[in-house]
Amino acid sequence: MWKNQPTCSDCGKTFKGPQLRCPKCKGLVAIPPISGPSLNDISLSSMWSLHSFLPDFSKPISLFEGNTPLLPVKNIDDYQDLALKLEFRNPTGSFRDRASSLLVSDAYQNKSQTIVGASTGAFSVSLSAYAAKAKIASISVVPQNLELSKIEQIKIYGSQIIEKGESVDDAIEYSFMVAEDNNAYHASPDNNLLTIEGQKTICLEIVLQKDTIDSILVPRGSGSLIYSIFRGFEDAIASGWITEYPRIYAVSLEKTKVAHLAESLEITKVFLLEEVKKIIQKTNGNEIEIDAESMLDEALILAKNEGLFIEPASASVLVAAKNLIQEELIDSKSSIAILSGSGLSTLNVYAARIRGKKKVVWGLSESSTTKFEILNLIAGKKADYGYSIWISLGKNQSLQSIYQHLTELEEKGLIVPSETEVKRKHYELTKKGLETLDNMRNLIDYL
Ligand SMILES: [Zn+2]
Structure with a gap:
């Protein structure tokens, strides 16, 4: 093969x-490194147009992944002309589809009845879709409290979902046991060579799509995408498509500012850390750390100016590009940013940002969410009168509306005045208020 x-x-x-x-x-x-056909002999229609660089399978399982556009930025001065590789245009909205196509083709060839995978989400969504196409059962092990839109997508493709542990490392560890118990094909992104070989096609496509490439910016995560990009350049050089390695920049989050905005970037175990360091050194690239908050803003700027909606982890490379261009370390015209995944898989994160909330629960109105936040503040003795509650909630709404909420909560018997000073009413929760708060907390935690 x-x-x-x-x-x-x-x-x-x-x-x-x-x-x-x-x-x-x-x-x-x-x-x-694989020496393939010459550049002019390849006509791209999907990832499988690059089959000369891929393992052979009896029956490739494909949803027409790959051949994603390389689109230059037109309306954002900070990185005008930067080429964006739109990996979220893959069948399930992420670059992982390239890996899943190979992994599921391999499982099919091995006559596996079940595939078990573990990840922070995008990989599991993808694997579930390809397993469905191959008519192989799939089990997805994911950490608890994963973004709702990812969980639902996994279920929609018919995969069985197991929520295990606090982090993806826990989920991966458990998935080995699940795979053994089910005599299943194990497909975690970080222990399978086919992941790398599938993802390297991003890089081969870029070389086919663009004449001059000096720098390429890649979200680091576990290191698998960066290593894959490097593998692609190795094959491109062996095939005579390019003569030297472009600089590879690995983008990750500042460690102190991990804010659960980009699960795929918040990885504690960097499986390919040594390789990432070697690759950066070999290509004269660099490691770039960015502030987690800034990537959400950057993603919204991209959506509003270019009509492209990406996940926060993908926006991390735009923040890095902006900084590198500003410092004149890279030239936007000969640089590429890889946009790895779709914003639709992280809608909750954006909805919370736009509404000025910590968390958004679908089906719960904005006014109920505010009431929940007020009950939380009073219960936790963090704020117990109108003005202090208004400050605690970040002044995102009028002071008047906070008083309105307090009046309604009092009318519903959820809070009562504990003491009244000259100009201010302090509140505490009633028994009914405590029960309501408990119920709401359960509801939110289950989601
Ligand atoms: Zn060895």
Whole structure:
């Protein structure tokens, strides 16, 4: 099936299967650079137009992934002409579809009845769709409190969902057990060589789509996308398409500011950390850390000016591009930013931002959300009169409307005045108020 045999980069042992780590020495197993056809002999219609660089399968499982547009920015001065690789135009809205196509093709070839995968969401959504296409059952292990829109998409494709642990690391660990119990094909993005080989096609396409490439900005996450991009450049050089590596920039979040805005960037274990460091050094790139809050603003600027709606993790590369262009470290005309996923998978995050709330619960009106926040403040003794509540809620609405909410809560018997000073009424929760708050908290936590 392989064009070149997977080989441990440390001990030189060769493998038939797609494991990414050598069981003997824990070294990285890699495919030696593949020399494919000349640039002019390829006409792109999907990722599979690049089959000369991909393993052979009896029946490739495809939803017509790949061949995503490379679109220059036109209306944003900060990074005018920067080329955007629109990976969210893939079948399920993320670059992971390239990996899923290969993984599910492999599972199909192995006659697996079930596929088990674990991730922060986008990968599981993708894997569920491709498993559906191949008519293979799938089980998705995800951490608890994942974004609702991701959970629902996984279910819509018919995958069984298991919520396990606080972080994706917990979910991945548990998924190995689930795979063994179900005699299933295990498909986590970070331990399978096919993930890398599928994702590298992003890079091969870019070389086909653009003449001059000096720099490429990639969200770091676990390192798998960066390593994949590098693998693509290796094949492009081996095929004579380009002569040297463009600079690769790895974009991650400032550690102190992790704010649960981009689950895929908030990874504690960077599986390919060593490789990322080597790649950056080899290509004269750099690691860029950005502030988590700024990526939401940047994503909204892109949506309003270019009509492209992306997830926060993707916007991280735009923030990095803006900084690098400002410091004249890269030239926007010869640089590329990879926009890895769609904003539709993180609607809650944006809705909360636009409404000035910490969290948005679908089906709960804005006014109910504010009442919930007020009950929370009073219960937690953080604020118990109108003006202090208004300040605590960030002055996002009129003071008058806060008094209106307090009056309504009092009329419903959820709060009562505890004491009344000359100009101010302090409140506390009634028994009914406490019960209501508890019920609302349960509702929100379940979502
Ligand atoms: Zn080895």
